Amino acid sequence: MYPPVDPIIFQFGPLALRWYGVLMLAAILVAAWVASREVARKGEDPENLWDMLVWILIPGFIGARLYYVFIQSPRGESGLGYYLQNPSEILKIWGGGIHIFGGFIAGGVALWLFTRIRHLRPLPYLDAIALGLPLAQAIGRWGNFINQELYGPPTTLSWGLRIDPQQRIQPYNDLSTYPESTRFHPLFLYESLWNFLGFAVLFWISRRFQKDLKEGDIALLYLIWYPLGRFFIEFLRTDSWFFPGTPFNMVHILSAIAIMIAVISLYVRHSPSATHNPNI
Numbered sequence: 001m002y003p004p005v006d007p008i009i010f011q012f013g014p015l016a017l018r019w020y021g022v023l024m025l026a027a028i029l030v031a032a033w034v035a036s037r038e039v040a041r042k043g044e045d046p047e048n049l050w051d052m053l054v055w056i057l058i059p060g061f062i063g064a065r066l067y068y069v070f071i072q073s074p075r076g077e078s079g080l081g082y083y084l085q086n087p088s089e090i091l092k093i094w095g096g097g098i099h100i101f102g103g104f105i106a107g108g109v110a111l112w113l114f115t116r117i118r119h120l121r122p123l124p125y126l127d128a129i130a131l132g133l134p135l136a137q138a139i140g141r142w143g144n145f146i147n148q149e150l151y152g153p154p155t156t157l158s159w160g161l162r163i164d165p166q167q168r169i170q171p172y173n174d175l176s177t178y179p180e181s182t183r184f185h186p187l188f189l190y191e192s193l194w195n196f197l198g199f200a201v202l203f204w205i206s207r208r209f210q211k212d213l214k215e216g217d218i219a220l221l222y223l224i225w226y227p228l229g230r231f232f233i234e235f236l237r238t239d240s241w242f243f244p245g246t247p248f249n250m251v252h253i254l255s256a257i258a259i260m261i262a263v264i265s266l267y268v269r270h271s272p273s274a275t276h277n278p279n280i
Contacts, residue, residue, distance in 0.1 A: 007146050020143035027139035028057065031132035038128035038206070042215075048120060049128065055114040056129075060107030065091060067102020071250055072240050079169075079241070097149070100137065100226075101254055123215035130222035131202055137226075138195035144188040152185030152236035154178060161186040169239055185236050194229035201225065214269055223262035227255035 009017045032053055036046035069090050073079035083090050111129070115122040144150035148167040154160075160183025165175055172178045202225065206218055234240065234251045242249045 019146045023143040023146075024140050027136040028053070030139060031129075031136035034132035034135060035125075035128040038131050039124060042124045042128070044120075044124050048118065049125060051118075052111065052114050052125065055110045056107045059110045060103040061098065062091075063106025064098035064100060064103035067105070068097045068099040071102075072099045073097070079239070100230075101251065121215070123219070127206075127215060127218040130219040131199070131206060133222065134195040134198040134202065134226065138192045138199065141188045141192040141195070145186070149239070150188040150191075152187045152238055154182050155185045156183070157185075159186060159189070160184060161189075172238070184238075187233055187236055190233055190236075191229065194233070195226070198222070198225045198229070212270075217266065217269070220262040220266050220269075223258045224266075227258045231255040231259075 007018055007020065009019060009022065011017070032050065036049045039049045040046045069083045070080065073083065111126065112122060114120075115125065141150070145161075148163050151161050151163055154172070162180075163172070163182075163184055165173060165180060168178070172182070172184070202218055202221060205221065206213065231252055234249060234255070235247055237249075240249050240251070
């Protein structure tokens with residue numbers, strides 16, 4: 001498995017068009033189109049969804065980047081230490097290094113503020129975004145492939161990923177121990193496939209059980225599906241900071257919390273007592 005193209009499509013002086021940015025843009029537009037169709041299906045104005053994008057994307061990307069830099073990145077000269085010594089690098093999102101959980105937090109707050117200002121019901125929009133989000137993640141992860149990032153430990157599996165020595169992090173940049181022939185787990189691929197499958201599952205549920213679903217259920221199902229896959233993939237991460245002496249990091253904690261909250265919420269909302277209270 002080899003990176004098929006140079007990360008830069010073309011460059012004019014200091015300006016460069018990168019595959020990472022193109023894939024991120026494609027992911028956003030595809031997901032927004034899916035979400036707008038879902039919003040219209042629910043009887044809401046899809047134009048509100050497109051207006052909402054600006055409100056969500058800017059704080060979402062900032063939150064995702066800051067989360068990666070200060071919480072997820074490895075401790076040491078190749079991670080947090082590098083960003084602290086070079087603060088101008090912190091906001092260079094196009095070079096890779098964002099984290100979806102930071103985007104969840106900042107984007108969720110932005111969505112809530114937008115719906116409050118526009119006097120909109122937030123749950124239909126939250127469901128629509130949750131439906132399109134796995135598709136965006138599945139597409140966007142291929143930017144990690146081109147940037148030669150988001151890989152796991154060495155593997156002998158046939159789909160192992162080759163990483164150029166200059167793109168490796170410690171200890172895998174030691175060519176005496178890990179020669180250029182070493183292949184690594186393609187974590188971007190695992191997560192991309194999990195998200196493609198998640199989109200298919202959520203889409204099927206949204207149609208098959210539409211009479212039984214309440215507003216907000218698709219968002220809750222997403223908060224089960226994605227964190228479940230991410231919880232296990234995270235054990236193979238090589239670019240994360242882990243709690244000392246453990247195989248766990250902050251993502252494991254946040255994933256477990258999200259899953260528990262979503263499962264309990266779905267149970268409460270669909271319990272027999274909830275049928276008498278449609279607002280649950």
